[in-house]
Amino acid sequence: MTTEHPAGLAVTTTGERDAELSDRLAKELTAFNSAATGASDRGTISIRVTDATGGLIGGLTAWTWGGLCGVDMLWVREDSRGHGWGSRILEAAEAEAVRRGCDRATVSSTTFQAPAFYQRHGYVETGRTLGIPGGHDYVHMFKRLTDAEGS
Known part of the structure; x- marks a missing residue:
């Protein structure tokens, strides 16, 4: 229009x-x-995991800026879920973020996706956006990647 x-x-x-x-x-x-x-210092992070045939098992995209890492998307193929791939992918992204000088991370996930997964990895809820289709919420989370001494 x-x-x-x-x-x-x-x-x-x-x-x-x-x-x-x-x-x-x-x-x-x-x-x-x-x-x-x-x-x-805005940058991006991509993590890709493939199987022996080149098929995508899972991956992550994120951004870094001013010491903060923001996870945009993390996905694992259905037949590969429950085997630790999500944890390994997230941990690899966090390690890369720390290598780039980040000391904190943020992520948002709808209630039907993976808030509990991120909470198991040390993320704490900082707020919610209500009104997601299907009666769900968007859960915003935060994590310190390093302590005050940088370790």
């Missing part, structure tokens, strides 16, 4: 995800956030 505003000053377009717009917004927000915080 496109809406033209009076005097031709602006045009509003609504549609599906726009990759170019997403890239531009990320660039602009990163610059703004860096100026506001002094932290400009």
Whole structure:
């Protein structure tokens, strides 16, 4: 949907995800956030686990910024769940985050996904977003990766 505003000053377009717009917004927000915080070390982490045939067993994507690691997604293939892959993947991401200078981590998970998994790994609930479809909540969690002395 496109809406033209009076005097031709602006045009509003609504549609599906726009990759170019997403890239531009990320660039602009990163610059703004860096100026506001002094932290400009934004990076990403990817962990991929494959089987002997190259099939994806599981993986994780995360970001790092200013000493904080944010887990975006962690997934393990259904037939590989319950064998410790999720724990190994999360632990590998946390170790990489510490290697990059992070001392804390954050993750959010819906109540039907894995809040208990993250809590078993030392994450504590810091808040919830209510109203997720199906009567669920989005659980926000936090973990200190290192103590005050950095170990």
